[in-house]
Amino acid sequence: MRLHRNLIFAVIDTLHLIFNEGKYADKEISNTLKRDKRWGSRDRGFIAETTYDIVRWKRLYSEIANVNAPYSRPNLFRLFTVWATLKGIEIPDWKQFEDTPTRRIKGRFDELSKITKYAESIPDWLDELGRKELGKLWEDEIKALNEQAKVILRTNTLKTTPKKLQLILDEEFIPTKMIKGYPEALELYERADVFKTDAFKKGLFEVQDGSSQKVAHALKLEPGMRVVDACAGAGGKSLHIAALMENKGQIIAMDIYANKLKELKRRAKRAGAHNLETRVIDSTKVIKKLHDSADRVLIDAPCTGLGVLRRNPDAKWKLTPEFLVEIRKKQQDLLQDYSKMVKPGGILVYATCSILPSENQMQVQEFLNSEAGNLFQLNKDEKILAHKSGFDGFYYAVLQKTN
Numbered sequence: 001m002r003l004h005r006n007l008i009f010a011v012i013d014t015l016h017l018i019f020n021e022g023k024y025a026d027k028e029i030s031n032t033l034k035r036d037k038r039w040g041s042r043d044r045g046f047i048a049e050t051t052y053d054i055v056r057w058k059r060l061y062s063e064i065a066n067v068n069a070p071y072s073r074p075n076l077f078r079l080f081t082v083w084a085t086l087k088g089i090e091i092p093d094w095k096q097f098e099d100t101p102t103r104r105i106k107g108r109f110d111e112l113s114k115i116t117k118y119a120e121s122i123p124d125w126l127d128e129l130g131r132k133e134l135g136k137l138w139e140d141e142i143k144a145l146n147e148q149a150k151v152i153l154r155t156n157t158l159k160t161t162p163k164k165l166q167l168i169l170d171e172e173f174i175p176t177k178m179i180k181g182y183p184e185a186l187e188l189y190e191r192a193d194v195f196k197t198d199a200f201k202k203g204l205f206e207v208q209d210g211s212s213q214k215v216a217h218a219l220k221l222e223p224g225m226r227v228v229d230a231c232a233g234a235g236g237k238s239l240h241i242a243a244l245m246e247n248k249g250q251i252i253a254m255d256i257y258a259n260k261l262k263e264l265k266r267r268a269k270r271a272g273a274h275n276l277e278t279r280v281i282d283s284t285k286v287i288k289k290l291h292d293s294a295d296r297v298l299i300d301a302p303c304t305g306l307g308v309l310r311r312n313p314d315a316k317w318k319l320t321p322e323f324l325v326e327i328r329k330k331q332q333d334l335l336q337d338y339s340k341m342v343k344p345g346g347i348l349v350y351a352t353c354s355i356l357p358s359e360n361q362m363q364v365q366e367f368l369n370s371e372a373g374n375l376f377q378l379n380k381d382e383k384i385l386a387h388k389s390g391f392d393g394f395y396y397a398v399l400q401k402t403n
């Protein structure tokens with residue numbers, strides 16, 4: 001592989017914003033990619049994947065390169081040099097790369113690879129927490145969470161079938177395969193910019209990981225039901241719910257952020273989902289009005305996102321132990337308050353994209369032991385680990401309210 005100056009500069013500039021200015025990797029990478037219209041798909045792939053790689057391996061590379069935050073430009077070049085050396089890429093003879101100690105880099109890599117917090121490039125506190133919560137499973141799990149995520153599509157069955165979509169994508173030179181046990185899913189054989197396809201513009205699919213596709217099914221939906229998606233965000237799950245309900249019935253998609261719901265509306269239009277309305281939760285009244293009224297309530301709770309590190313590797317550096325304490329409290333509050341919208345006999349699904357029992361089954365247990373939770377029984381839950389499923393780490397519990 002030959003390294004091109006303007007692509008490396010783009011990576012370095014983006015890393016500066018992520019590491020030194022606290023910007024989000026996905027946003028900054030997407031901004032950088034807009035910078036030069038002449039970049040082809042390989043150039044864009046290089047910028048995105050190299051930046052993500054260096055974010056993912058920040059601690060390991062920093063240790064090897066002996067650099068610390070805040071990262072000066074020469075230090076960002078050092079991180080890049082470590083990345084290129086470990087990938088076996090020939091380093092150009094530019095002044096930024098003078099005196100690259102190739103042998104030392106490889107030697108340090110071998111030494112540090114024996115220690116999990118460096119090998120898997122995670123903060124000390126996260127390594128300790130993972131061990132405490134997941135025990136022996138932690139090492140395999142964090143390893144899997146450091147791999148690059150597969151690209152999984154969810155067929156929009158309001159408009160097409162997985163088989164038809166597969167043929168349409170074949171024509172756009174995007175070969176895919178079906179996945180057993182995930183009825184609407186197609187997996188790409190190779191990464192591709194699927195958002196540019198005609199099929200995407202026509203609303204024939206959404207990009208949605210396999211684990212996340214299990215949640216709407218867990219709700220056991222039927223056309224005609226009233227369903228509340230209480231933490232709907234930009235609507236990944238709401239759109240799946242709409243498809244499973246065949247556009248019949250009522251979906252109330254709620255969130256505390258109006259801008260997310262606006263994006264949801266835009267996506268719903270593209271998907272041809274007509275039975276969706278949005279409500280911003282700007283006071284407790286919004287929830288109270290719906291008490292005892294919904295056949296199904298989904299709480300896709302805000303969480304640490306530790307199950308989706310493959311997609312958001314910068315979460316490793318943004319998360320803090322204090323945030324974990326806050327988010328656990330919020331999750332329990334949401335269970336307490338939003339479960340009241342379920343009508344007698346109805347179903348509540350609580351889901352997170354975390355792998356931590358303290359955000360998952362322990363929250364559900366605490367809820368079931370509380371006064372509000374007394375009205376519910378646990379029908380089933382699933383703890384999905386990335387190293388076992390091959391998809392994101394995820395959790396969902398299906399709770400039924402007594403009649």
Ligand SMILES: C[S@@+](CC[C@H](N)C(=O)[O-])C[C@H]1O[C@@H](n2cnc3c(N)ncnc32)[C@H](O)[C@@H]1O
Binds near residue numbers: 257
């Ligand atoms: C895991 S995300 C939801 C993802 C979304 N369901 C999807 O499938 O694309 C959690 C969402 O909860 C929202 N949220 C945070 N606090 C909330 C609250 N008190 N009530 C409702 N939603 C909340 C966040 O804005 C965020 O959109």
